[in-house]
Amino acid sequence: MDKKSSENFLNLKVSPLPNSDFVFTNAFFINPKDFEEMKTKSGAKCSLYVYVKSSKNVMQLKDSDKVAPGTIAVGKIYRELFGIGATGNLSVQYAQDSLKDCKLGKVTFEIMMTRKPSLMSLDGTFSLEEKEIEDQIRRSYSSTPINKNHVLYLEISGAVIIARAIDLEVLEEFKHLQLGYFTNETEFDLTCVSKELKIISQKFKVKKLTKDDFNFEDMGVGGLKKQFADIFRIAFASRRYPASYIEKYGIKHVRGMLLYGPPGTGKTLIARTLSKALNAEECKVVNGPELFDKYVGETEKKIRELFQKAEEDQANNGDDAGLHVIVFDEIDSICRARGTINSGTGVHDGAVNQLLTKIDGVESLNNILVIGMTNRKDLIDEAILRPGRLELHVEIGLPDEGGRLEILQIHTKKMKMNDLLDSDVNLEELSKMAKNYTGADLENLVKLSSTYALNQGINLKTGEVDVKTFRKISMRDFEMAYKEIKPMFGTDTSQLQNNLQFDIIDYGSSYLNLNSKLISLLEQVKNSKSASSMSILLEGPTGSGKTALACNLALRSEFPYVKIISPELLVGYMEAGKVGAITKIFEDAYKSPFSIILLDNLERIVEYIKIGPRFSNLILQTLLVYIKKLPPNKDRKIMIIGTTSIADRLEDLELVSAFNVRINVPTLQNAEEILNVLQNYPGKISEKEKVAALVNNIPIKQLLLMVDMTLQLSGGEITYTHFMTAYEYFVSNLKYF
16 A cells, blocks of 8 residues: 555554454454544545555454553454564554455455364264355455455354455456455355365366476377377366266266386376376376385385375365376286285285275275386286276277377477478378387387488598588488388288298189189278188198298288297297297287288197197197187287198197188199299290199199209209109109109
């Protein structure tokens, strides 16, 4: 208040309030004679307001004959609030009536109960309607100027309530005064700080869950829009509403989520981003193995300490307690299925039990969000995955083409800003090329491509670096880096091509019919809206080209995930190890949108021996399960191609009947088919016709081996004489026929 709007009037001696009845008036009191004298000098027509110089607050002044002349009675709480001594003088100025024009737009009150009513709830709390408190404030203090930190006394239903104005929004034209009066339009915001008091609000107050200044793209998150949408819908939607509103639904907040998926797909990135984006308490990130301690009970103690702050917050603030986020990385190391680890100490089982108690025990918390991350969901105790615990399961899979483009744009953003990305770089094309690349693979792709440009600034002879040399990264750099990176969930084209020892040769109508069937089945897998799995068994004599046909089909499919399970892959493993290797390949396949698995030489994979017969029942049962199993995600497709030379002997094992389609791959049956094969090699037609008339009913692989030897003997063309030499060699020494 400046001198233009007030004047010095009196120095009055401070005294306490005459009795407790004066507490609820929220005013200062002086003797009636002093009051009349002050009114006369101030020109006030009705109420009188004084300005306290020491605190710069305006208070209403009232008269009482219980106050001695020359003194001013001030309540204890205002003496503390305004810094007024219990004795001594108080200098006051009178405030002009024009202050009544100062209107408040919004007031935020901190509510505390100082005296409990005689009737309390069974849980030791007392409930008041928010509207009841607001109406009492308006009735009692509509003519009182409200300052910041102003304290209002209220008595409602036998309870004594203190409302402290912790924040004011004054209308624009009166902001320089920082005080004002209530109007019917003034908005109230009540925050309860007493554990025993519950304020029931009918207002719709949306809670602010995220910070204003965060951006997912700036945090390096790409290709995960659907996952974030699911997380915010399921885990955070209910937390945006007032507790009283959610109570009407009779539901509880989601208190835990599990992020699972292959390594490098962004699970840790999501957790880190959420912890930064949420308007919550500081996030606690724990690596699973760090919790274990050699001393009995210490592991459980560490878990309890993680939840201690959240417990204190809920005990003090109830429904208004802040959100506490606890992140467990590698949660499978903590929450292994109970009874599966024979450590002797039972520490793993104790850790699981303690975590279950904290998340969903008798005294469970409602202000926590536990985020677990793992690559092995199958190892986690199922009790912790049920509703009420880690109930939201979000698979963080391989990004699709659009997601890969977003990730590449994020990792090349600075290059583009600094003009280090060449104009020929096509990120859309790169995203199409990088099938089954994880986010980590794509980041590595960008990093490796930059090494080609950085290497240009190094003098290999002297070792000197020219820091002024900035070469732009070109599309060629990306292509070279692409050749270096072998994604974990990609196609091993080198292995497929190695199985194509000879070119695929069209030997006639039988081949065309066989190839047509395979392509038709492949298209069905690609385009079918209902069939998500297709299994094909290629049977036929040894050397008839079953493996070559399967590998050729896999290469033509351009599926992002293709793996071969062959006897060579399993060499060196014990039986359980072989089952583990087979299981991993199938489980990885389910993470890709399109995948092909080749089961080459089934009889050798199951270790079938005709003497007995004997076989590995464990491997057989594993294959039977996975051949018939549908992908967990209906949008993902898998094609399984098996090959065998003894299908009739495998029928008793029920392995043949497990496949959807059984296709016979025959030998070359007649001279016409053999001649069609020979036409792909140099030589006279007459010589080739003699050769074709010589042999029949021969596997194509054996024929091609003979042709290869013939070409070596003859110097590069097929002759009947040299072919006979090769033919006799194979017949006499290798006993193919």
